[in-house]
Structure formats: C-alpha cells, structure tokens
Amino acid sequence: MESEPIRVVVTGAAGQIAYSLLYMIAKGDVFGSEQPLILHLLDIPPMMGVLEGVVMELSDCALPLLRSVVPTDDPVVAFKDVAAAFLVGAMPRKQGMERKDLLSANVKIFKVQGxxxxxxAKKDVKVLVVGNPANTNALICSRYAPSIPKENFTAMTRLDQNRAQAQIAAKVNVPVASVSNVIIWGNHSSTQFPDASHGTVHMAGKDIPARDAVGDDVWLRTAFVETVQKRGAAVINARKMSSAMSAAKAAGDHMRDWFNGTPPGKFVSMGVISDGSYGAPKDVVFSFPVSIKNGKWEIVQGLVTDDFAKELLDVTGKELLEERAEAIAVIEA
Structure with missing residues (x-):
C-alpha cells in the first residue's frame, strides 16, 4: 500500500537555493524513494511570475513522487498541514553586507512565519531555517510558535560541516564520504568553530582520528578553521551570489538525517536550542554535534574540549547572545 503524501513547504521558492533544493526533495533524495509529496511553494507577490515557471519545470520533470504543487504568496496556505518546512526565503546577503544588516530585515519575516x-502547520512539524542569520531567525520563529516544541526548530550548519569534511578529505586525499564526525560549533557565521578533533577518517580499511590522518595541528587550528569560516564570503566573491547548490544539498542532508536518523557512532551538526551543554549560552540556537533516532535529535555528550576550543566556543556564544538581544529589540520596537 502506498504511503500517504506528506506536505512540505519551501519558502523563497523562486530563489536560487530553492531551484536546486526543490528537485532534490521532489525526486526522493530527502524523504525517501517511497514517500509521495505535496510541495507548498511560498514567495513574495513580485516573485509569483517566476514561481509559475518553477511550477512548470517541476511538472516537466515528471517526478513520480510529486503528487501536486501549491504555489502561493500567503503564509496561511503555505504552512497548512505541513510536516516539514524549509525556511529558505530571507533577504540575501550581498557583497559588502554585514550579517547585522540582515538581522533587522529578516527577523520580521521569521516572526510572521512563526x-x-x-x-x-502540524504540531510535530520539523522546521529547518536556512535564511540568514539562520540561528537567530530560528530562535525568533520558535518564539512566535509556542504550540510547537522548541526542539522542532533548527538552523542549518550542515553546509559548514560539508565544507569542513571536504577540506579534510582534500588534505588527506580520501573520498569525502571517508570523513565523519567533524563538528561545527556555534553560529552559522564567521565566528563558528569547525572542529576536527573528534573526527575520523577511513583509510587503509580502518577508522583513524582525523588529527592523525592530517598530521598538522597548526593547519587544523588556522587555515582549516579560517577556510570554513570564510567559505561563504569566498563563494560570494567568486560567484557574485551566495552559495546556492551547496546550500540546497546541505538542507536536504540535514532534513534527511532528521527524518531517518544517524548511523550508530556517527553524529552531524545542527543548530538546535541550547541547554547549556559545553558551556554554550542557554536559550540560543547553537550548533552542536547531535545524534538522531526516531526523528528526535540529542546533543552528543562527553566530548573533551581543550582551551583552544573553549575560547572559540565562547566567542561564537557571545555573538549569538548579541544577535538575540538585537533581534528582540527590533521585534519589540
């Protein structure tokens, strides 16, 4: 017997990230090759013409799992009965813009969507915020959706994790799938801390610590961290637009793992509501290593953090506290 279709909303559906993401979702890469879908596509009124073209293309892909498509500029229609939400739509960061410039424009959008x-939406909806500043947008969204558990609001740091894995794989010359358990701590911003100290690399038939595989602690604390922290800006400088294909892939990865779980002994990075683990501030959306089972994430406990890590965790935590204060000031003004 065929599964019931699930409803999935993508906001900013006429935009660059959604253009890659919608195909991945509709062909079964995220929710599985047996799960029928109804896609809800939300964008702003001036984008409705473009969105019509996206709907035509989805139709022309002739995707067996896609039962119907609901294009709309009305949040009421967009969020009706959805089981999963990809909140991609936000004012994009352009060259020369600081994240703080984004904050005041975007928190208002996420209040309305919350x-x-x-x-x-369904009360067990899984919400992934991609639009920046993602961590604080997720926090605001959750604040205005009190009937949905706080754990159901997450921010995307999977792109940073994928970037970090790719850097290590290139450094030690292995396929990217051979690298696991690299962590992104904190904010999806240039203060994030990409941490390979708990990572493993599968080489010569066995898993070895990433630090041993790389054999260069100086690189792991300098060039590796800086490359991952600044990768988004580097893509903007090269492409004159922000990361889109890689962001879409990461959003799909994040949601797929949230729905399907992580393998034993493996963890992934997600921005989730902080309980104060690892000295992070409470009640901000902070990226931690998580393991996932039966659709529920849990922060991986008991990892040892050295003084270098603690210092960087502190910096990114402070930035999130500042963002939270600014966001609340904007909304309550």
Whole structure:
C-alpha cells in the first residue's frame, strides 16, 4: 500500500537555493524513494511570475513522487498541514553586507512565519531555517510558535560541516564520504568553530582520528578553521551570489538525517536550542554535534574540549547572545 503524501513547504521558492533544493526533495533524495509529496511553494507577490515557471519545470520533470504543487504568496496556505518546512526565503546577503544588516530585515519575516506555523502547520512539524542569520531567525520563529516544541526548530550548519569534511578529505586525499564526525560549533557565521578533533577518517580499511590522518595541528587550528569560516564570503566573491547548490544539498542532508536518523557512532551538526551543554549560552540556537533516532535529535555528550576550543566556543556564544538581544529589540520596537 502506498504511503500517504506528506506536505512540505519551501519558502523563497523562486530563489536560487530553492531551484536546486526543490528537485532534490521532489525526486526522493530527502524523504525517501517511497514517500509521495505535496510541495507548498511560498514567495513574495513580485516573485509569483517566476514561481509559475518553477511550477512548470517541476511538472516537466515528471517526478513520480510529486503528487501536486501549491504555489502561493500567503503564509496561511503555505504552512497548512505541513510536516516539514524549509525556511529558505530571507533577504540575501550581498557583497559588502554585514550579517547585522540582515538581522533587522529578516527577523520580521521569521516572526510572521512563526505565527503561521503555530496556527496552521502540524504540531510535530520539523522546521529547518536556512535564511540568514539562520540561528537567530530560528530562535525568533520558535518564539512566535509556542504550540510547537522548541526542539522542532533548527538552523542549518550542515553546509559548514560539508565544507569542513571536504577540506579534510582534500588534505588527506580520501573520498569525502571517508570523513565523519567533524563538528561545527556555534553560529552559522564567521565566528563558528569547525572542529576536527573528534573526527575520523577511513583509510587503509580502518577508522583513524582525523588529527592523525592530517598530521598538522597548526593547519587544523588556522587555515582549516579560517577556510570554513570564510567559505561563504569566498563563494560570494567568486560567484557574485551566495552559495546556492551547496546550500540546497546541505538542507536536504540535514532534513534527511532528521527524518531517518544517524548511523550508530556517527553524529552531524545542527543548530538546535541550547541547554547549556559545553558551556554554550542557554536559550540560543547553537550548533552542536547531535545524534538522531526516531526523528528526535540529542546533543552528543562527553566530548573533551581543550582551551583552544573553549575560547572559540565562547566567542561564537557571545555573538549569538548579541544577535538575540538585537533581534528582540527590533521585534519589540
């Protein structure tokens, strides 16, 4: 017997990231090759013409799992009965823009979307915020959706994790799938801490610590960290637009693992509501290593952090506290 279709919303659906993401979702890469879907596509009124073209293309892909598509500029329609939400739509960061410039424009969008989720989505909806500043947008969204558990709001740091894995794989000359358990701590910003000290690399038939495989602690603490922290800006400088294909892939990876779980002994990085683990500030959305089972994530406990790590965790935690204060000031103004 065929599964019931699930409803999935993608916001900013006429944009660059969604253009790659919608195909991945609709062909079964995220929710599985047996799961039928109804896609809800939300964008702003001036983008409705473009969105019409996206709907035509989805139709022309002739995707067996895609039962129907609901294009709309109305959050009420967009969030009705959805089981998963990819909140991609946000004012994009352009060259020369600081993240703080984004904050005031974007928190207002996420307040409206939080209210719509609260009223219209399924109560167990899984929400992934991709639009920047993602961590603080997720926090604001959750704040305005009090009937949905706080754990159901997450921010995307999977792109940073994928970037970090790719850097290590290139450094030690192994396929990227051979690298696992690299962690992104903190904010999806240039203060994030990419941490390979708990990572493993599968080489010569066995798993060895990433630090041993790399054999260069100086590189792991300098060039590796800086490359991952600044990768988004490097892509903007090269492409004159922000990461889109890689961001879409990461969003799919994040949601797929959230729905399907992580293999034993493996963990992934997600921005989740902080309980104060590892000295992170509480009640901000902070990226931690998590393991996932039965659709529920849990912060991986008991990892040893050295003084270098603690210092960087502190910096990114402070930035999240500042962002939270600014966001609340904007909304309550």
């Amino acid at each position: 209210e719509a989720l609260d009223k219209h």
